[in-house]
Amino acid sequence: MAQKKGMLWASYLILVLVLCQLQRARCDALPNVGINWGALTSYPLNPSTVVDLLKNNGIKKVKLFDADSWTLSALAGTGIEVMVGIPNDQMERLSDIGEAEEWVRKNLTKHLRNGVDIRYISVGNEPFLTSYGSKYTGSTLPAMKTIHEAVENIGVSDQVKVTSCLNADVLVSSSDKPSDGEFRGDIKDVMKEMIEFLDYGDSPFFVNIYPFLSLYLNPNFPEELAFFDGSGKSFEDKGAVYTNVFDANVDTLVWALKKEGHPDIKIIVGEVGWPTDGHKSANEDKAKRFYDGFLKKLGNKQGSPLHPDVLDVYLFGLFDENLKSIEPGKFERHWGIFGYDGKPKFPIDFSGNGDNKMPVGAKGVRYKEKKWCVLSEDVKDLDAVYDPYGYACANADCTSLGYGCSCADLDVRGNASYAFNQYFQVRDQSVEACDFNGMATIVTKDPSQGTCKFPLAIESAATSLKALDAIIRSLLLGLALFFVTFM
Numbered sequence: 001m002a003q004k005k006g007m008l009w010a011s012y013l014i015l016v017l018v019l020c021q022l023q024r025a026r027c028d029a030l031p032n033v034g035i036n037w038g039a040l041t042s043y044p045l046n047p048s049t050v051v052d053l054l055k056n057n058g059i060k061k062v063k064l065f066d067a068d069s070w071t072l073s074a075l076a077g078t079g080i081e082v083m084v085g086i087p088n089d090q091m092e093r094l095s096d097i098g099e100a101e102e103w104v105r106k107n108l109t110k111h112l113r114n115g116v117d118i119r120y121i122s123v124g125n126e127p128f129l130t131s132y133g134s135k136y137t138g139s140t141l142p143a144m145k146t147i148h149e150a151v152e153n154i155g156v157s158d159q160v161k162v163t164s165c166l167n168a169d170v171l172v173s174s175s176d177k178p179s180d181g182e183f184r185g186d187i188k189d190v191m192k193e194m195i196e197f198l199d200y201g202d203s204p205f206f207v208n209i210y211p212f213l214s215l216y217l218n219p220n221f222p223e224e225l226a227f228f229d230g231s232g233k234s235f236e237d238k239g240a241v242y243t244n245v246f247d248a249n250v251d252t253l254v255w256a257l258k259k260e261g262h263p264d265i266k267i268i269v270g271e272v273g274w275p276t277d278g279h280k281s282a283n284e285d286k287a288k289r290f291y292d293g294f295l296k297k298l299g300n301k302q303g304s305p306l307h308p309d310v311l312d313v314y315l316f317g318l319f320d321e322n323l324k325s326i327e328p329g330k331f332e333r334h335w336g337i338f339g340y341d342g343k344p345k346f347p348i349d350f351s352g353n354g355d356n357k358m359p360v361g362a363k364g365v366r367y368k369e370k371k372w373c374v375l376s377e378d379v380k381d382l383d384a385v386y387d388p389y390g391y392a393c394a395n396a397d398c399t400s401l402g403y404g405c406s407c408a409d410l411d412v413r414g415n416a417s418y419a420f421n422q423y424f425q426v427r428d429q430s431v432e433a434c435d436f437n438g439m440a441t442i443v444t445k446d447p448s449q450g451t452c453k454f455p456l457a458i459e460s461a462a463t464s465l466k467a468l469d470a471i472i473r474s475l476l477l478g479l480a481l482f483f484v485t486f487m
């Protein structure tokens with residue numbers, strides 16, 4: 001009898017193991033698909049919560065924009081490959097070898113030793129963006145060189161590659177066709193040198209490619225070309241046929257590299273994605289359509305006409321970031337595949353199998369109390385609302401208001417309420433933040449309507465860390481008391 005029971009247990013255990021294995025295989029993201037993890041948000045999630053989210057979705061590569069110690073510690077021992085970044089405004093300082101060595105000691109050596117699998121360092125982020133003018137043209141390459149030297153000095157230059165993530169507008173094409181691709185005139189010389197540096201160090205060329213921006217920047221752009229479902233449109237260039245602008249952008253780079261005499265540099269797409277709000281073409285349906293087509297293409301191991309091998313890519317991005325600059329457009333704060341609180345927005349299958357399923361969201365996120373700040377019903381003079389509304393929007397995120405956005409249908413009162421609430425939530429629901437000359441009031445019923453969501457703040461990661469700390473302390477104290485009392 002006991003034996004039989006044992007057998008039963010054994011087979012049950014095996015079944016569980018097999019199921020887990022199956023489950024796991026199905027959950028795994030494509031090995032060449034990573035994701036960008038930006039932190040320009042008032043609602044940062046606990047890094048270990050984010051790392052669990054990555055693991056639960058089988059994502060094994062992540063790209064950061066700095067070298068935040070807390071974040072990197074959470075990635076230690078996970079087997080997740082990491083790209084760290086150096087912000088643009090640090091490049092000048094780091095062009096000094098002493099400073100570069102200090103950076104490597106503080107921000108690389110320590111974490112490598114702790115088991116963080118750092119593979120790339122991006123020196124600067126889109127430093128040659130046209131809108132920056134020549135601000136970083138002089139400091140990017142010198143900083144890449146000193147950081148590389150510092151990495152070489154500690155003997156890890158085979159493992160950790162030094163590069164810089166560049167925006168697609170480092171490239172131009174007079175005819176818009178890939179074959180006329182070359183590097184932009186004002187940075188041509190520095191690009192030539194950078195490519196030599198990359199080729200010599202066996203480092204990849206990271207480029208950010210955004211079909212959404214092709215559409216956003218050019219109202220006459222044929223929308224179908226931004227997607228991958230081949231709805232008819234195509235164009236030809238020197239025998240190659242293009243059905244989407246992503247491939248055309250990749251091949252523009254292939255041509256430019258070939259013309260500079262370095263055709264074999266590995267290309268990696270540092271950012272690619274679709275926003276879900278802040279513009280009429282930015283919504284969840286279109287984002288889903290974009291990612292569906294893109295991930296299926298990667299799943300089928302399809303490259304572009306001139307780069308037939310499938311590319312390594314980093315999706316942009318994990319979460320909405322309400323502190324990003326909206327100079328490029330209101331959509332900038334809505335790139336998340338997950339919302340600010342780690343909730344998935346739409347079905348996406350990172351495995352490239354094209355299953356219509358929601359990804360696994362962040363677990364254990366704690367919201368603040370169910371309290372919202374809205375325009376009081378007593379306010380009748382709507383002209384008086386204008387100033388406080390402007391103040392709220394200048395200090396909080398109002399990018400979901402306006403034409404084509406998720407809160408486009410609100411009336412003047414709705415607009416004001418939305419703005420007041422955004423301000424109230426980023427101020428951690430402090431009572432003083434819901435005044436607005438006495439025109440605002442706190443309510444406990446969710447004022448969200450239709451697609452327009454009035455968010456609730458979440459407990460900050462630092463606070464929950466403190467809470468955890470408190471729990472651990474009291475457990476330890478309890479344990480100590482137990483020993484003192486009973487041993």
Ligand SMILES: *[C@@H]1O[C@H](CO)[C@@H](O)[C@H](O)[C@H]1NC(C)=O
Pocket residue numbers: 066067068069085102103106107
């Ligand atoms: C290490 O990285 C952090 C975060 O990116 C940065 O603030 C700091 O200045 C870096 N340390 C050094 C010595 O450069």
Ligand SMILES: *[C@@H]1O[C@H](CO)[C@@H](O)[C@H](O)[C@H]1NC(C)=O
Pocket residue numbers: 401402403410411412415
């Ligand atoms: C609400 O605010 C948006 C963004 O400022 C504006 O475009 C829209 O016209 C406003 N709606 C009303 C009814 O005032």
